[in-house]
Amino acid sequence: MPILELKHLRKYFATQKAVDDISLSIEKGQIFGLLGPNGAGKTTLIRMITGIFYPDEGEIIFDGKKFDPVKDIGKIGYMPEERGLYKKMKIGEQTLYLAQLKGLSKAEATKKIKEWFIKFDMHTWWGKKVEDLSKGMSQKLQFVTTVLHEPKLVILDEPFSGLDPVNTNLIKDEIYNLAQKGATIIFSTHRMEQVEEICDHIALVNKGQKILDGTVKQVKQDFKENLFKVSFADPVPAEHLAIHLFQVIQKKEKEVVIKLDPGFTNNDILQYFMNKGLRIESFNEILPSLNDIFIRLVEGTPTARQFQEINA
Amino acid sequence: MNKILLIIQREYLTRVRKKTFIISTILFPLLYLALIFGMSYLGAKSISNLSVAVVDSSGYFNKGQFERANIADSSLVMTLLNENPDSLKENYKSEGYDGFVIIPASQNWEKGIPNVSFRADKKFGTSAISQLENRLNFLWADIKNEKLGIDENKKLIISTSRVSVVSEDLKGKASNEKVASTIGFVAGFLIYLILLIYGSQVMMGVMEEKTNRIAEVIVSSVKPFQLMLGMIIGIGLVALTQFLLWVAFIFIIYNITKASGSKSEMMGNMVGQIQNTFTNLNIPFILFFFAFYFLGGFFFYASLYAAIGSAVNEDMREAQSLSFPITMLVIISIAMMSISINNPTGPVAVWGSIIPFSSPIIMMTRIPFGVPGTVPWWQLALSMSLLIGGFIFTVWLSGKIYRTGILMYGKKPSWKEMIKWALRKN
Numbered sequence: 164m165p166i167l168e169l170k171h172l173r174k175y176f177a178t179q180k181a182v183d184d185i186s187l188s189i190e191k192g193q194i195f196g197l198l199g200p201n202g203a204g205k206t207t208l209i210r211m212i213t214g215i216f217y218p219d220e221g222e223i224i225f226d227g228k229k230f231d232p233v234k235d236i237g238k239i240g241y242m243p244e245e246r247g248l249y250k251k252m253k254i255g256e257q258t259l260y261l262a263q264l265k266g267l268s269k270a271e272a273t274k275k276i277k278e279w280f281i282k283f284d285m286h287t288w289w290g291k292k293v294e295d296l297s298k299g300m301s302q303k304l305q306f307v308t309t310v311l312h313e314p315k316l317v318i319l320d321e322p323f324s325g326l327d328p329v330n331t332n333l334i335k336d337e338i339y340n341l342a343q344k345g346a347t348i349i350f351s352t353h354r355m356e357q358v359e360e361i362c363d364h365i366a367l368v369n370k371g372q373k374i375l376d377g378t379v380k381q382v383k384q385d386f387k388e389n390l391f392k393v394s395f396a397d398p399v400p401a402e403h404l405a406i407h408l409f410q411v412i413q414k415k416e417k418e419v420v421i422k423l424d425p426g427f428t429n430n431d432i433l434q435y436f437m438n439k440g441l442r443i444e445s446f447n448e449i450l451p452s453l454n455d456i457f458i459r460l461v462e463g464t465p466t467a468r469q470f471q472e473i474n475a
Numbered sequence: 476m477n478k479i480l481l482i483i484q485r486e487y488l489t490r491v492r493k494k495t496f497i498i499s500t501i502l503f504p505l506l507y508l509a510l511i512f513g514m515s516y517l518g519a520k521s522i523s524n525l526s527v528a529v530v531d532s533s534g535y536f537n538k539g540q541f542e543r544a545n546i547a548d549s550s551l552v553m554t555l556l557n558e559n560p561d562s563l564k565e566n567y568k569s570e571g572y573d574g575f576v577i578i579p580a581s582q583n584w585e586k587g588i589p590n591v592s593f594r595a596d597k598k599f600g601t602s603a604i605s606q607l608e609n610r611l612n613f614l615w616a617d618i619k620n621e622k623l624g625i626d627e628n629k630k631l632i633i634s635t636s637r638v639s640v641v642s643e644d645l646k647g648k649a650s651n652e653k654v655a656s657t658i659g660f661v662a663g664f665l666i667y668l669i670l671l672i673y674g675s676q677v678m679m680g681v682m683e684e685k686t687n688r689i690a691e692v693i694v695s696s697v698k699p700f701q702l703m704l705g706m707i708i709g710i711g712l713v714a715l716t717q718f719l720l721w722v723a724f725i726f727i728i729y730n731i732t733k734a735s736g737s738k739s740e741m742m743g744n745m746v747g748q749i750q751n752t753f754t755n756l757n758i759p760f761i762l763f764f765f766a767f768y769f770l771g772g773f774f775f776y777a778s779l780y781a782a783i784g785s786a787v788n789e790d791m792r793e794a795q796s797l798s799f800p801i802t803m804l805v806i807i808s809i810a811m812m813s814i815s816i817n818n819p820t821g822p823v824a825v826w827g828s829i830i831p832f833s834s835p836i837i838m839m840t841r842i843p844f845g846v847p848g849t850v851p852w853w854q855l856a857l858s859m860s861l862l863i864g865g866f867i868f869t870v871w872l873s874g875k876i877y878r879t880g881i882l883m884y885g886k887k888p889s890w891k892e893m894i895k896w897a898l899r900k901n
Binding site: 308 | 478481482485489683684687688689691692693694695696697698699882884895899
């Protein structure tokens with residue numbers, strides 16, 4: 164059963180169709196990548212899911228029922244891209260305050276904070292102020308405050324910005340951990356290598372519309388160009404490469420990149436090379452990276468969205 | 476509802492625990508007392524010890540007369556000399572005088588004496604001049620009495636037969652305009668201070684949440700409106716706490732002076748006077764309305780300041796320029812206050828105390844003069860309901876601006892844009 168279903172969501176601002184008819188379905192326990200260039204409408208979409216904005220049109224189904232911000236907000240943890248903490252407030256008190264705002268009791272919150280602080284090696288921080296923390300440290304704290312109340316749905320907007328590789332891995336492991344325990348994670352970013360590594364499922368948003376939706380594997384299959392890299396034990400004579408089966412895209416002494424012509428299969432190529440008596444060392448299909456797909460899809464979109472007239 | 480309590484609690488505690496709160500709570504009354512005592516001390520000091528030489532060309536004045544007056548009030552010493560003005564001009568300083576007075580010759584005492592001139596190398600201010608004038612008039616009156624043949628008995632009759640007007644209400648109870656206007660002034664001024672100081676605190680608090688980028692984190696847990704209201708109420712309670720501490724402070728000082736008053740006669744008189752005037756006034760009544768107008772005015776203005784705070788970015792100057800019209804409204808109210816105290820039933824006072832933006836200050840200056848005498852019940856009821864309606868409106872309006880503004884970064888919006896945000900549905 165999906166934890167979150169968006170049905171034809173729309174949100175128009177005075178000068179922009181920020182979200183223009185987006186439908187999505189996110190399964191429980193998924194790590195879902197919400198991708199899109201700057202200004203695509205990701206933040207507006209997330210703000211509707213977190214109850215900050217009301218959609219102009221459409222419906223949000225959360226955990227099988229119509230989304231009710233007042234009731235369901237405690238089951239969601241949201242780490243916005245524009246995030247911060249009260250600088251002058253003590254860290255322990257601040258974490259407690261944010262947890263209580265999410266509906267935890269004081270005792271319950273204190274217990275959980277202590278657990279997390281020990282886990283993240285932060286137990287000496289309790290009486291310190293946020294202004295004493297480095298950027299990385301406060302990011303870690305921010306993550307803790309986001310997931311402390313064990314939300315069913317965790318929404319992370321650029322969670323790794325400002326983190327060093329060690330802390331990035333720490334948070335990444337926690338994200339896997341949460342997903343394993345049954346939480347669903349929406350991960351919004353434009354860092355494609357992280358998406359490829361972490362996410363099961365992605366949706367790509369551009370100009371307020373969804374232009375792509377599927378598992379990472381499936382998307383890559385859909386966008387593959389039938390490219391293969393073949394390497395040989397001996398140099399390849401050029402005359403063997405002029406054949407109707409494929410086109411050569413790139414050629415080195417012992418290695419070629421070829422594009423399969425439609426109507427033929429992988430086996431046809433292998434058979435052909437074997438018949439020619441060439442010794443094959445490796446044969447790999449080249450799948451496009453998400454980065455390539457992303458760039459291909461949003462290419463031509465101006466870097467900044469143009470203002471448009473809205474008649475709504 | 477529970478969440479809004481949490482927000483109020485946080486806003487209240489972080490502010491009350493601050494050193495600046497504790498210091499300002501203690502320091503403000505002390506500074507105020509120091510200012511009052513310091514001013515009266517300096518004021519008393521600046522008049523004393525003026526020593527003036529007098530040259531009398533009219534020949535009416537005599538030396539003994541001046542000496543008797545000098546003994547009666549030693550802050551001004553006038554000495555009649557037989558020098559001519561020209562030599563005095565050279566010598567007055569070396570002879571130890573601050574300046575000299577020339578009384579011109581007079582043809583006929585019945586027509587009085589022409590302008591007396593006071594000459595000195597520096598200026599002494601109006602209070603010194605009027606002191607001189609009063610002294611000379613006093614002496615001149617003596618001379619006239621003598622010429623007219625009025626003896627000591629008749630003089631006494633003349634000086635005691637003054638007409639005094641006492642202001643009373645219809646039941647014949649004495650009303651005390653002076654005390655009423657003092658209390659009105661203090662109450663109005665306190666509300667003015669609270670509106671400006673704590674109003675801008677609300678604005679800065681909202682700006683802080685925005686610059687710290689915590690606003691979006693919080694509004695994913697609570698409604699923006701709850702966050703705004705929580706801050707306004709929290710800071711309002713801080714203001715109330717500070718005010719109550721000051722009241723307690725005054726109460727303690729009053730009781731201490733009362734206890735020690737039995738020893739010194741002057742203190743005893745003062746305490747007696749205060750008790751006397753306070754029994755004429757309905758203090759709980761005034762305090763109730765003070766609390767009402769203080770809270771109503773605070774909500775009215777604080778929510779507007781919150782809206783401004785949500786709309787601007789880090790820049791303090793942006794905030795100042797955008798909040799200028801609102802600050803102006805408070806300042807206009809304080810300007811209307813003095814008119815209202817002088818004439819508490821005049822049109823400025825009446826309308827000023829009914830229109831919500833000025834009513835917190837103006838109504839408080841009128842209430843001590845008496846309800847329903849000076850302020851009819853209908854005016855009070857209208858003013859109170861308009862203020863309640865007014866702050867509900869500004870809180871509602873600001874809530875809509877706040878909701879959009881708190882999540883907007885970048886360019887400072889214009890008033891026009893903010894009104895657009897306010898009018899937008901959801």
